[in-house]
Amino acid sequence: MFCLLLGLIILDSAVALQSPAKRVQRAPRLLKQCRGGALDASAIPGGEWYATELKSNPMRTRMWTSGAIAGGGDVLAQTLASQPFNAERLCAFVLVNALFIAPVVGPWFAFLARSADRARRETELPSWLITAIQTLADQTAGAFTVLSAFFVVNELFRWLVASVFALQVLPFVPALDAGVAAVRTQLMITMHANWKIWPIANYLNFAFVPAEFQLLASNVVAFFWSAILSALAN
Numbered sequence: 001m002f003c004l005l006l007g008l009i010i011l012d013s014a015v016a017l018q019s020p021a022k023r024v025q026r027a028p029r030l031l032k033q034c035r036g037g038a039l040d041a042s043a044i045p046g047g048e049w050y051a052t053e054l055k056s057n058p059m060r061t062r063m064w065t066s067g068a069i070a071g072g073g074d075v076l077a078q079t080l081a082s083q084p085f086n087a088e089r090l091c092a093f094v095l096v097n098a099l100f101i102a103p104v105v106g107p108w109f110a111f112l113a114r115s116a117d118r119a120r121r122e123t124e125l126p127s128w129l130i131t132a133i134q135t136l137a138d139q140t141a142g143a144f145t146v147l148s149a150f151f152v153v154n155e156l157f158r159w160l161v162a163s164v165f166a167l168q169v170l171p172f173v174p175a176l177d178a179g180v181a182a183v184r185t186q187l188m189i190t191m192h193a194n195w196k197i198w199p200i201a202n203y204l205n206f207a208f209v210p211a212e213f214q215l216l217a218s219n220v221v222a223f224f225w226s227a228i229l230s231a232l233a234n
């Protein structure tokens with residue numbers, strides 16, 4: 001995987017060092033199709049339908065796709081754990097991803113995309129370096145912030161779902177304490193697992209996937225990441 005990343009960086013750097021006119025003429029077909037959001041949605045199975053839904057109601061579309069994929073990841077995690085199925089855990093994890101992850105990560109990705117586009121327009125930095133900086137920002141400030149909040153929000157949604165299943169309001173403070181404790185004990189373990197998957201995945205995502213499809217592409221990778229994250233959170 002690291003060889004693949006190195007090869008993509010070298011290829012992208014070679015394209016970036018050409019003059020603008022030659023860059024347009026000689027850029028590899030994949031880069032010409034994908035970079036800057038030029039990839040036709042029809043080239044992706046279900047892409048036209050997703051693009052239509054995203055255009056008509058972007059937040060709702062991001063929320064239900066994130067929740068559905070995360071739910072699949074949690075089902076996978078529970079299946080692999082060979083434990084009795086926990087419906088409360090599944091509901092809480094779906095809600096966390098639909099109501100927290102999607103509304104937070106979607107705008108964060110959009111901000112990173114706008115910043116990268118501006119850097120490409122206004123600086124002479126090679127495109128691969130801009131994408132690398134974009135990935136670095138995501139995997140440091142972005143990942144630490146989102147994952148720190150995730151453990152607290154996850155416990156709060158588990159408290160909410162448990163209260164609904166019990167048909168009574170359960171004590172709130174223990175759930176909050178459990179979330180804070182999870183940040184202390186699980187954050188760095190989760191970050192180490194995160195860094196084994198997401199740097200290369202998001203570099204490729206930021207480099208080749210149109211901005212409007214980046215959260216969906218991230219969600220596809222997150223199907224497997226959700227299984228890891230759900231297991232760590234539970």
